[in-house]
Amino acid sequence: MRNDSRLSRMLHVLLHMARHEGPMTSDEIARMLGTNAVVVRRTMAGLRDSGYVRSEKGHGGGWVIQADLETVSLLDVHRAVGGPRLFTIGSEHPNAKCAVERVVNQALESALQEAEAMLVARLKTVSLAELARRFDENCRSTF
Template identity: 85%
Template sequence: MRNDSRLSRMLHVLLHMARHEGAMTSETIAAMLGTNPVVVRRTMAGLREAGYVRSEKGHGGGWAIAADLETVSLLDVHRAVGGPRIFAIGSEHSNPDCAVEAAVNEALA
């Protein structure tokens, strides 16, 4: 993932995770973002270290929300994913059919 789209992509992922029951695998998240599962795991590691998500191993494992997202700010997520340029926010690949992406992009605009 490019640094300038990491924040918006992780916001997108967090919102999908919040709406999803159970854990989401790196493979599922990677398919949603059009990237590699290894990239997802590296990026999610920062969110895990910050306490916003947790990783669950084994059958049915994956990534799950670990914090009340109502208390997490955009700056918190930005810091957790290591985005160097706070004002270079935007969607690299738009998906007009995704209501979550539309809401994220509208909030960021």
């Protein structure tokens, strides 16, 4: 998974897990995401290492949330799944020899840094619990 899709996919998984009775297997999660179980296990490992989920082995095992959803922010999840940068756009030639390209790169990099700082600040303020509440509200209003 690309870094930019990893966050949204893992938030999707975590919210399903929060409303699912019992563990979810890597195969179940992989089917939900349209990927394979190896990719799921590799990505979930970051969440496990950060203490947000745990894996239970054996028959009836799988992945289970173990963190308090109120204390885990979207930024925490982003960092846990290995997302060093929020934006993957940028210069193809960061050490350009052309002076025009260097000026353009500097302008874009500055704008991206500002945008990323604003997004990081916002992601820090949104908890998994808030997303779960929004999900619950959407479900209630739909039915």
